[in-house]
Amino acid sequence: MGLTVAITGPTGEIGLPLLRELERVEAVESVRGMARRPFRPELAGWQKVAYRRGDVLDRDSLAALFEGADVVVHLAFSIFGGRGQTRRVNLIGSRNVFAAARKAGVKRLVYASSVAAYGFHADAPQPITEGVPPRGSEGFYYSAQKAELEAALADSLDGSDVAAYVLRPCVVAGPQATMLIDRVVGSARLGDPLPKLRRWAGRVPGLAPVLPDSGVHFQLVHHDDVAVALAATIEGAGDPGAYNLAGTGTITLGDVARAIGWHSVRVPRPLASLGGGFARRLAFFSPQLEWAIAYDHEVLMDTAKARQELGWVPRFDAQETLIQMAVGAREAGLLD
Ligand SMILES: NC(=O)c1ccc[n+]([C@@H]2O[C@H](COP(=O)([O-])OP(=O)(O)OC[C@H]3O[C@@H](n4cnc5c(N)ncnc54)[C@H](OP(=O)(O)O)[C@@H]3O)[C@@H](O)[C@H]2O)c1
Incomplete structure (x- = not known):
């Protein structure tokens, strides 16, 4: 029997490339996704993916989504919403996800954190490794929330058998991430x-x-490379814990x-x-x-741990990813 994977927020810039990747991964038998918008995976020709509409603020929807799942991937997030909305969706919604995953007894929980969890501090070592505690930046809601949630995840799963993988991508880009x-x-x-x-x-x-x-200078990572790293953790490659994700080079x-x-x-x-x-x-x-x-603060990440433990080799460097993003943005009419 292959893995059943439940994903919150599969319709975003990271989610769609992940669905495409999981269609390819043999160890994954079925994928269920949930977000608020209408979405029809069959239109992309995907065979393994089922989708339902729901909100991470609704615990019953999460319980139904996670029932019988082996792995939960938590991507649902409000990155650019208003102050109240980001607090509700990100802090309450993510805690709901962590609690529901524990209750459902899944084997693994994969959470997309961010480079922003480290915070933007002048005294941070460069490049920064996963050994540096994520302290967030107080004056930046997204960074503060990402740091708070990493601690909340550890608290929520403390004493459980759920293995937690925390991925910390830099800016994700590519033709479909603009x-x-x-x-x-x-x-x-x-x-x-x-x-x-x-x-x-x-x-x-x-x-x-x-x-x-x-x-x-800042780093970029291609959405397809993020999908490959997520798929590796879904399959249980490497020890549970945090992994920095960035392509080679900076822009x-x-x-x-x-x-x-x-x-x-x-x-x-x-x-x-x-x-x-x-x-x-x-x-x-x-x-x-x-x-x-x-x-206005440089935070560059060391990605040796993901390369060594997950066997992750990003295919695209920062310059190539940037060019692909620019082409995607032009095609999407963002530059008209
Ligand atoms: N993109 C980047 O550069 C980047 C870099 C580092 C880390 N990350 C992290 O990676 C994760 C995914 O990012 P992304 O770029 O894919 O974001 P995105 O493109 O904004 O997609 C967000 C996803 O979450 C869903 N969502 C939002 N609110 C929801 C709610 N209340 N209930 C259920 N689903 C909800 C959205 O669908 P609906 O709106 O239809 O519900 C969508 O599927 C986030 O945690 C983000 O912080 C992203």
Whole structure:
């Protein structure tokens, strides 16, 4: 008998490539997914995947989804929602998932945490390994929630037989994961006048929009490489515990600008930090402005543990992943 895998949030940027990967993995017999939107896996030609609509805030839906499952994968998350919504879905919803997985007696629980769980601290070792405790950044809701949830997961499963795998990807990108570009281009929606001007400038022939680049390096990981790492943990490769995930190499916002046909202007790091600090003060009006902190502090991860223990060899480096994301964004009309 192969594995039955239950997935929360299978319709997102990580979930869809994972469903595609699990169709291929022989050890997996069936997959059940649950999120709120309508979704028809049969349209993709997938044979193993069943889908139902439900909310991680509803414990009965989780109990039904996990009944008889061998492995739970928790991907459901509100990354860019409002303050109240992210707290409800992420903190209450994830605790519901952890408790329901324990109650259902699954063998393994795989949770997608993030590089953000470490927090963005000037004194963090570079590159950072899984031995460094995830302390989060207080002024950045996503980072604080990711750190809080890793501790909550350990508490929830304490004394149980459920093996917990915590994956910490950097920014996930690729042709079907364009969130980074969507945020760069679409931040105009947050009321920041600069991106509006940049977009307007982009419509004038010969005048490409300009993105400020402080030179901070960050990592990217391709969605298909994340799917392979998740599949390895679903199959029980390596010891339970935390694993950093990042492709080889790094990029800057200047590279992102070039990939999407924008210009970039180099701004000194202290100036960028000043801007980040200002944006964080304005975060009272929109929590999304807290994301500025992620781009004015360098947090680069060491991925040796995933490579050694999971046998994970990412196929795409940061530059290739960026190019593929830019192509995907163009095809999706994000750059029109
Ligand atoms: N993308 C990245 O760069 C990245 C990097 C590191 C870590 N991660 C982590 O990886 C996980 C998955 O990320 P992603 O990029 O796939 O996110 P995503 O594209 O935003 O997808 C989120 C998924 O969660 C579902 N969901 C949201 N609220 C839900 C609720 N209340 N009940 C049930 N399902 C709900 C969504 O579907 P509905 O909205 O239809 O419910 C969707 O399927 C998250 O924990 C994220 O923090 C992502």
